[in-house]
Amino acid sequence: MSTDPWDLLDAASTVVAFHAHPDDEALATGALLTALTARGTRVILVTATRGEEGEIVPGTVADGEQQPLEEIREGEIAAATAALGIAERHWLGTAPALAPDAAPRRYRDSGMQWVRPGLAGPADTAGEDSFTHRPLDDAAADLAALLQSVQPDVLLSYDDEGTYGHPDHVRAHLVARAASELTDVPFVQVASDPQAAQEVREHPGTAEAVHRALSAYRTQLTVVDPAPASDPAPESIPIRHVGGQDDAVPLATGLRPLETSA
Template identity: 60%
Template sequence: MLAVHAHPDDESLATGALLAELSARGVRVVLVTATRGEEGEIVPGSVPAHGSRALEEIRAGEIDAAARTLGVAERHMLGEPPALAPDAAARSYRDSGMTWVREGLAGPSPDAGPDSFSLRPMDEATADLAALIEAVRPEAVIGYDDAGTYGHPDHVRAHHVSAAASARAGVPMLEVASTQDAEGFSWREQPASLEAVAAALACYRTQLTVLGTRPAVAGAAGADAVPAVLVRHVGGQDEVIAMRTGLRLSGPAR
């Protein structure tokens, strides 16, 4: 399986339970990330005040640790070989940043530059991802649905790039539901992934704080029926990461 994500930490927040389950079952999981998360806010005190490392370097270390915890077999950056179109020079897709449109819904940042992932030519990213698909030859590509979890412009662009590249390569795409009440998805419960997801999320000290875990709620349905990790994001928002994933098949079936 090839999982496509926009920033470091997205793989653990949006698909951690799924990736950990797949890896535990012996499935080879490959991760590609579009940006280095350069525009992300930082949890106060998580980075030394007089440190010399750039944020993208710190976040690279975080995602390396999280990917190992989830059992990811290999990790790549979009725009670098093998996730680079043939004969193209290596390129970097910058974090586009975002602004809050309303609670729970993000929109484009007015400061996004021409090198940002959401504004660079989509054909470039599509060609780069198609090259990785050709190199990895996955059974399916795992990506966001068209809502892009919470509307972040890089997540929405990642959805469109994933859909275009998987269609070009003739590989099915599994879209991950953005919300726990989304309709039209098949839901999988992954309670055994709880420990791995909690540990993976704890790797992201600059982005969030793991508050603890919650057991399944007896007699409950949906997200409450499975264990969950409780996190507080850098902006102060609390989120329940349920060990449950909604999937929808798109693209050519095999």
């Protein structure tokens, strides 16, 4: 079997994508997941937390709103995944992404703080029920249960840099790696730095779907352009994060080479 990550994805009929929070699937892998679903690949999304610690874009939640942020973000992820063509999604710790004989458990958003521009680090407020503080073995067993249930060809998640160092992203990498080892499902890593990628591929024709998915996350970000450009085809979707930072979500993906044991 090839260990080239793109060969594995090209041959896959079922892919499990594992992300830390609602919106990560669109920000980190939106174009890739759209391309996979468009060609008929079965994509199953597993999300570790409900993003309870996320900041809120001013004006997107009415004053006096009683609905908890996690419920709002559950609605956002439902709309976003529909836009990407993903029909199956689960929360880590809820069956079928739950270890056999284990009681259902929720992994709470660990939060983060900026260490320097572009690099996040752990927050001081993460509690015992946070994703980064709960036992790694529990989370790995929960993800492994889902993998054993659906028998995917590939498990897709972050590399060890966690895109920008968010502690939940780094934890997701460790959980995915452990679950891969438990089940022998190949682990394909999305490169945080394109320079570290084995190959970067563009995903033409995905701009509209990614634009709609990102637009669903009104509490977390703002899509700068009201509609995606069609001529010429865009290379990215410009956004503004909740903290006011301008960014561009690329319509291309770099994958890291698979790690193999000696």
